[in-house]
Amino acid sequence: xxxxxxxxxxxxxxxxxxxxxxxxxxxxxxxxxxxxxxxxxxxxxxxxxxxxxxxxxxxxxxxxxxxxxxxxxxxxxxxxxxxxxxxxxxxxxxxxxxxxxxxxxxxxxxxxxxx
Amino acid sequence: xxxxxxxxxxxxxxxxxxxxxxxxxxxxxxxxxxxxxxxxxxxxxxxxxxxxxxxxxxxxxxxxxxxxxxxxxxxxxxxxxxxxxxxxxxxxxxxxxxxxxxxxxxxxxxxxxxx
Numbered sequence: 001x002x003x004x005x006x007x008x009x010x011x012x013x014x015x016x017x018x019x020x021x022x023x024x025x026x027x028x029x030x031x032x033x034x035x036x037x038x039x040x041x042x043x044x045x046x047x048x049x050x051x052x053x054x055x056x057x058x059x060x061x062x063x064x065x066x067x068x069x070x071x072x073x074x075x076x077x078x079x080x081x082x083x084x085x086x087x088x089x090x091x092x093x094x095x096x097x098x099x100x101x102x103x104x105x106x107x108x109x110x111x112x113x114x115x
Numbered sequence: 116x117x118x119x120x121x122x123x124x125x126x127x128x129x130x131x132x133x134x135x136x137x138x139x140x141x142x143x144x145x146x147x148x149x150x151x152x153x154x155x156x157x158x159x160x161x162x163x164x165x166x167x168x169x170x171x172x173x174x175x176x177x178x179x180x181x182x183x184x185x186x187x188x189x190x191x192x193x194x195x196x197x198x199x200x201x202x203x204x205x206x207x208x209x210x211x212x213x214x215x216x217x218x219x220x221x222x223x224x225x226x227x228x229x230x
Contacts, residue, residue: 031216033217033218035220041222041223042121042204042220042221042222042223043159043204043206043218043220044220045217045218045219045220048217056217091158091159095216102216103149103161103164104149104161104216104218105161106151106158106159106160107158108157108158109158
């Protein structure tokens, strides 16, 4: 596709419910990242996928968060038993041939509000 | 892990003046330093980047300088215009981590250019 595509763009959910956020990276990009941006805050690294290698999950804040990437393309970030502090914009990004200096392109983000 | 500090958190300048944003990083192995601009409600977008083998890079009104010895890098915007108003993020990444080339971001600088 022309860019990184994320869905939904906005999601309001009740505390305790599970949510799934989807990311479709730029075609051919092998590296995929998830970041979280709370209101007025910086960009917090969550998880990284590269090809068929095991993902780096070191940034996931708790075991309620998980992500998978099927077929080396589309990725889904799942948040179980959502809490109000999970409210944030979840940004997906991808880059081509994971190496230093390759531009990382961001999607528009999924704005999650937990009420 | 890498820790990126960014200052100032907010910056207000008059149109036509210069703006400087500074970042420091902790890991001397970091070798790639991009800057992203994020307009309100939009995705972060790369505006300029620099690699560790270069001390300075310029693109029209934007320049970035890197001091590897001191582990700091700066963004310089000259002849600022109202459309430069946005949040700017610095970032650093390095080879060899399990997170591939995941970017470690500073907390951002909110730049306001007043006419």
